Amino acid sequence: MEQNPILKKIDEDIKTNSVILYMKGTKERPECGFSSVVVQVLKTLEIPFKDVNVLTDPEIRQGIKDYSNWPTIPQLYIKGEFIGGCDIVREMYQTGELQQYLKDKEVI
Amino acid sequence: MSAHEIQTLIEQSIPNAIIEIRDLAGDNDHFAVQVTAEAFRGKTRIQQHQMVYQALGGRMGEQLHALSVVTKIPSA
Numbered sequence: 539m540e541q542n543p544i545l546k547k548i549d550e551d552i553k554t555n556s557v558i559l560y561m562k563g564t565k566e567r568p569e570c571g572f573s574s575v576v577v578q579v580l581k582t583l584e585i586p587f588k589d590v591n592v593l594t595d596p597e598i599r600q601g602i603k604d605y606s607n608w609p610t611i612p613q614l615y616i617k618g619e620f621i622g623g624c625d626i627v628r629e630m631y632q633t634g635e636l637q638q639y640l641k642d643k644e645v646i
Numbered sequence: 647m648s649a650h651e652i653q654t655l656i657e658q659s660i661p662n663a664i665i666e667i668r669d670l671a672g673d674n675d676h677f678a679v680q681v682t683a684e685a686f687r688g689k690t691r692i693q694q695h696q697m698v699y700q701a702l703g704g705r706m707g708e709q710l711h712a713l714s715v716v717t718k719i720p721s722a
Contacts, residue, residue, distance in 0.1 A: 572712070608692075609699055610713075625715050626691045 544601040552605075552615045556645055557587035560602045561612040565589040572624035573612040579631045580614075585645060617643045647705060648674055652713075659701030660685050670714070678714040687719050 552558055557580070563569030565577050565587070580587050592599035592611050603609055606620050614621045616639065621627060630636035640646045649667045656665050656679070663683040670676040679698070686694045694717035702713075 608696070609704075620692065622692050622695070626695065629691070629716070 542601075544597050545605055548598065548601050548605045551588070551590065553618050555588040555615075556617055556643075557585055558590065558615045559587055559612055560590045560592055560598070560615075562591070562593050564591050569593060570611070572610075575624045576612045576614055576627050579627055579636070583631075583637065583640070583646070585640065616640065616645060649677060652677060652679065652702065655703065656681060656698060656701045660697060664720075670712075676712040678716075680716040680718065682718040682720055684720055686717050691717065 559565070559573075559576060559580070561568060561570070561573035561576065563573060565581075568574035568577050577589075590598065590602075592602065599611070602611070602613055606613055608620070608623070610623055612623055614623070614627055621630070621636075621639075627636065630639070637646070649669055653665050653667055656663055660681065660683050663681050663685070665682075666680045668678045670678055681694075681698055685697065689697075695715050698715050698717065
């Protein structure tokens, strides 16, 4: 079965970047409050990450939702695993789970 | 979509869920919902949130621009 090239590209990016955030806008200039929250959490924890601006690419914008079967942006992936969107990331940060997870995965 | 519609959809899909919903901007387009349900026990946050999104049956991004989701398990 031929794999959709967009999903293939997304899969590769997620597997080759330790921490990757699909977001609206860029990490320097987020264009949505929810995306901005995740960027802030990562910056506060001093986690280097790759940002992918879905606003510049409608195929990626839809593709990432198909890939994760998750309807919204932002989407954070750590070591190839989908962590969640703004609500989940914020909650995990507040409980300290995110920091622990990053340590367990040897990102920090 | 109205808060009432969202609440009804979640109730129909997740049995015995306790739902608190707020309209964040007063525009029927940005909501925050907290869902407490026994059905969430043992599931990851992503799985719990997926259950809420699925209750809304694909309306996310179509009729519903922004929904903040918090899921909780009832204290045993």
